[in-house]
Amino acid sequence: MIQIEQQYKAIFERIEKLLKDSNNTENQNAKGYVELNILSDLVADYEGQNYPITKPSLTEVIKMRMTELGLNQKRLSELYGVSTSRVSEYLKGKSKPTLKVAGEISKKLSIEHLLYLGYNF
Numbered sequence: 001m002i003q004i005e006q007q008y009k010a011i012f013e014r015i016e017k018l019l020k021d022s023n024n025t026e027n028q029n030a031k032g033y034v035e036l037n038i039l040s041d042l043v044a045d046y047e048g049q050n051y052p053i054t055k056p057s058l059t060e061v062i063k064m065r066m067t068e069l070g071l072n073q074k075r076l077s078e079l080y081g082v083s084t085s086r087v088s089e090y091l092k093g094k095s096k097p098t099l100k101v102a103g104e105i106s107k108k109l110s111i112e113h114l115l116y117l118g119y120n121f
Helices: 006-018 033-050 058-069 073-080 084-092 097-107
Strands: none
Touching: 006 084, 058 084, 058 097, 073 084, 073 097
16 A cells, blocks of 8 residues: 555656556566556555545536637627626636526536536446
């Protein structure tokens, strides 16, 4: 078990070295195959405890989709059928969209319905 960041970094460097030899990932009989798998499991456990990945908020997802689709707040407000100031409130987390607007967000930005309803995937 990795206990400190220094150990984590050393093991991570060793993993990177092992990955340079494709035999270690493709051939179960390779010298580094077992070592790579054990070290990878240790790193995964350490990262899960010390660097957990959190579920993004609806605001973060909307901003990401805006960037991906090249949308600004004005165009977003037109898509939602709400004022630009309301969109600004959504993006700053000051208010949440109504269920009707949330449905429009889901459809027009292709955001999973369950995300804004608070469910995990």
